[in-house]
Amino acid sequence: MAHMLMLLLYSSLSLLILLFAFKLFLQTITRRKLHLPPSPPSLPILGHLHLIKKPIHRTFHRLSQKYGQVFSVKFGSRLVVIVSSPSAVEECFTKNDIVLANRPRSLVGEHLAYNHTTMATSPYGDHWRNLRRIGALEIFSTNRLNMFLGIRKDEVKHLLWKLSRNSCQGFAKVELKSMFSELTFNIIMRMVAGKRYYGEDLKDEEEARKFRRWIDHGGMEKKVKGVSKRMDAFLQGLIDKQRSKDEEENTMIDHMLSLQKSQPEYYSDQIIKGFILVLLLAGTDTSAVTLEWAMANLLNHPDELQKARVEMDHQIGQEKLMDESDVSELHYLQSVISETLRLYPAAPLLVPHMASDDCTIEGYDIPRDTMLLVNAWAIHRDPKLWDDATSFKPERFENGESDAHKLMHFGLGRRACPGAGLAQRTVSLTLGSLIQCFEWERVTKEEVDMTEGIGVTMPKVVPLEAMCKARPIMHKVLSESLHDV
Structure with missing residues (x-):
C-alpha cells in the first residue's frame, strides 16, 4: 500500500513538472512571436531591476533615449512598458483606454487600500x-x-x-x-x-x-x-x-x-x-x-x-x-x-496602469497583465515638444492653450x-x-x-x-x- 502511494506521489509530481515545463515552453514560443517593445539586456530572475536607479523617472528617461519612447523592462517576471511620447500616450488613453483602465495589484493596495477596493486601486468594472x-x-x-x-x-x-x-x-x-x-x-x-x-x-x-x-x-x-x-x-x-x-x-x-x-x-x-x-x-x-x-x-x-x-x-x-x-x-x-x-x-510617473487584455501601442504587442507606466516628467521636458524645455517660462502658457497629451x-x-x-x-x-x-x-x-x-x-x-x-x-x-x- 505504501509502495502504491509513493508511486502515485512520484507520478503526480512528474506530471506537474511536465505540465509546468510545457507551459513555459508555450509561453516562450508565444513571446517569440510577439513584437514586444525594445528592451535592455536582462538578468535571470531579476530582469532589469539591477538597472533601476532613483529617481526612477530619470532612469527611464535615459533608457528611452537609447531604446525609444516605447520600451519595456522586466521587474522580476513582470513585464513593464514605459511610454514617453504624446502619440503613444494618446493611443493608450483613447483607443486602449478601457483595456488599460486596470491597476496592478500590490501589497499596499491589498493591506492599506482594503484589498484593492478604493477608487484609486480598484480594478476597472x-x-x-x-x-x-x-x-x-x-x-x-x-x-x-x-x-x-x-x-x-x-x-x-x-x-x-x-x-x-x-x-x-x-x-x-x-x-x-x-x-x-x-x-x-x-x-x-x-x-x-x-x-x-x-x-x-x-x-x-x-x-x-x-x-x-x-x-x-x-x-x-x-x-x-x-x-x-x-x-x-x-x-x-x-x-x-x-x-x-x-x-x-x-x-x-x-x-x-x-x-x-x-x-x-x-x-x-x-x-x-x-x-x-x-x-x-x-x-x-x-x-x-x-x-x-x-x-x-x-x-x-x-x-x-x-x-x-x-x-x-x-x-x-x-x-x-x-x-x-x-x-x-x-x-x-x-x-x-x-x-x-x-x-x-x-x-512624474503617472499612477500605474495594467492591461486587462492584449493590445498594441505604436505597433508593439502589449500582452495581458503588462504594467504600463507613463513618464510624464520626460514628456514635459522633451525639447521636441517644448521650446527651451528645461527652463522656467510661465509665459509659454499665457495663451491658455495646452495639449493634454503634452501636459498631463x-x-x-x-x-x-x-x-x-x-x-x-x-x-x-x-x-x-x-x-x-x-x-x-x-x-x-x-x-x-x-x-x-x-x-x-x-x-x-x-x-x-x-x-x-x-x-x-x-x-x-x-x-x-x-x-x-
Missing part, C-alpha cells in the same frame, strides 16, 4: 464605476467643493498669520515645506471630519498627536500591515464619532452617513473609509509638494515673481484678500502653476485624478495669497537647490526656506481677531 459616480457627485462636484470654500480660506489665513508673526517689521526666515504640509492636511481633515490636526485650535490634542505620528513616520511602505491596522482603526474612529453625534455637521463623513441610511450597500463604512484614505494620500502631499516647487521657482526667478505680484496688485490690490473667484482673472498666476506642474509634476500632471482617460479641481483651487488660492501678502527673497544669494528627492510624489531634497516680509495688506488681516483667522 462595476465597483469602480460606482465609486467614481459617488466621487463625482458627492465629493468632487463643483457644488461640494464650493461648500468647503470657507475651510480653504480659513486655513490659508492661518498660514498667512503664522508667516507674519516675525515678518511685520522686516524680513524673517521661514521654513515652508512643513507649513504647506500642515495646510493641506488640515484642509482635507476639516472637509472630512470637521477638525484640524496641526497648529492652534485643536479639538482633540491626543487624537491629533496620534494622527501626526502616523503620518510623519512615513511607515506606510515599511510596515504596511501594521500601518493598515492603525489606519483602519483611526478612520473607523472618525466615522463612529460623527455617527454618535446628536446633530449632523457639514462634513463629508456626515454627508455619506446620511446617504448610508437609504443606500447601505453603496455607502458601507469600508467605502467611506476608502474615500477618506484616497483624499488623505492623494490630496495632501501632492498639493503641498506643488506649492513648494512653485515658490522655489519664483524665488529663483525674481522677474517672474514680480510679474505675478504686479498682476495681483492690478487685479485685486491691497485692500482685500484674494478669493478663489479671483483666480480666473489671474492668468499669469495660472501660468506659473502650469509651468511648475510641467517641470515638477507631483507624480493629473493623468488622462478614465482613471485620471478626480481631485484635480480641489488641487487646483488649493494651490491657486494659497500661492496667490502668498504673493499678495508678502515680499519674498532667497535666504542667500545662491539659487534655491532644485534637486529632486525620492518618494511616491517628487519632493525637493532640501526643504524650502525663504525670507518673507509682510506687505501692507497683512496689517489689515492682522487687525482681525485670531478667532476670525
Whole structure:
C-alpha cells in the first residue's frame, strides 16, 4: 500500500513538472512571436531591476533615449512598458483606454487600500464605476467643493498669520515645506471630519498627536500591515464619532452617513473609509509638494515673481484678500502653476496602469497583465515638444492653450485624478495669497537647490526656506481677531 502511494506521489509530481515545463515552453514560443517593445539586456530572475536607479523617472528617461519612447523592462517576471511620447500616450488613453483602465495589484493596495477596493486601486468594472459616480457627485462636484470654500480660506489665513508673526517689521526666515504640509492636511481633515490636526485650535490634542505620528513616520511602505491596522482603526474612529453625534455637521463623513441610511450597500463604512484614505494620500502631499516647487521657482526667478505680484496688485490690490473667484482673472498666476506642474509634476510617473487584455501601442504587442507606466516628467521636458524645455517660462502658457497629451500632471482617460479641481483651487488660492501678502527673497544669494528627492510624489531634497516680509495688506488681516483667522 505504501509502495502504491509513493508511486502515485512520484507520478503526480512528474506530471506537474511536465505540465509546468510545457507551459513555459508555450509561453516562450508565444513571446517569440510577439513584437514586444525594445528592451535592455536582462538578468535571470531579476530582469532589469539591477538597472533601476532613483529617481526612477530619470532612469527611464535615459533608457528611452537609447531604446525609444516605447520600451519595456522586466521587474522580476513582470513585464513593464514605459511610454514617453504624446502619440503613444494618446493611443493608450483613447483607443486602449478601457483595456488599460486596470491597476496592478500590490501589497499596499491589498493591506492599506482594503484589498484593492478604493477608487484609486480598484480594478476597472462595476465597483469602480460606482465609486467614481459617488466621487463625482458627492465629493468632487463643483457644488461640494464650493461648500468647503470657507475651510480653504480659513486655513490659508492661518498660514498667512503664522508667516507674519516675525515678518511685520522686516524680513524673517521661514521654513515652508512643513507649513504647506500642515495646510493641506488640515484642509482635507476639516472637509472630512470637521477638525484640524496641526497648529492652534485643536479639538482633540491626543487624537491629533496620534494622527501626526502616523503620518510623519512615513511607515506606510515599511510596515504596511501594521500601518493598515492603525489606519483602519483611526478612520473607523472618525466615522463612529460623527455617527454618535446628536446633530449632523457639514462634513463629508456626515454627508455619506446620511446617504448610508437609504443606500447601505453603496455607502458601507469600508467605502467611506476608502474615500477618506484616497483624499488623505492623494490630496495632501501632492498639493503641498506643488506649492513648494512653485515658490522655489519664483524665488529663483525674481522677474517672474514680480510679474505675478504686479498682476495681483492690478487685479485685486491691497485692500482685500484674494478669493478663489479671483483666480480666473489671474492668468499669469495660472501660468506659473502650469509651468511648475510641467517641470515638477507631483507624480512624474503617472499612477500605474495594467492591461486587462492584449493590445498594441505604436505597433508593439502589449500582452495581458503588462504594467504600463507613463513618464510624464520626460514628456514635459522633451525639447521636441517644448521650446527651451528645461527652463522656467510661465509665459509659454499665457495663451491658455495646452495639449493634454503634452501636459498631463493629473493623468488622462478614465482613471485620471478626480481631485484635480480641489488641487487646483488649493494651490491657486494659497500661492496667490502668498504673493499678495508678502515680499519674498532667497535666504542667500545662491539659487534655491532644485534637486529632486525620492518618494511616491517628487519632493525637493532640501526643504524650502525663504525670507518673507509682510506687505501692507497683512496689517489689515492682522487687525482681525485670531478667532476670525
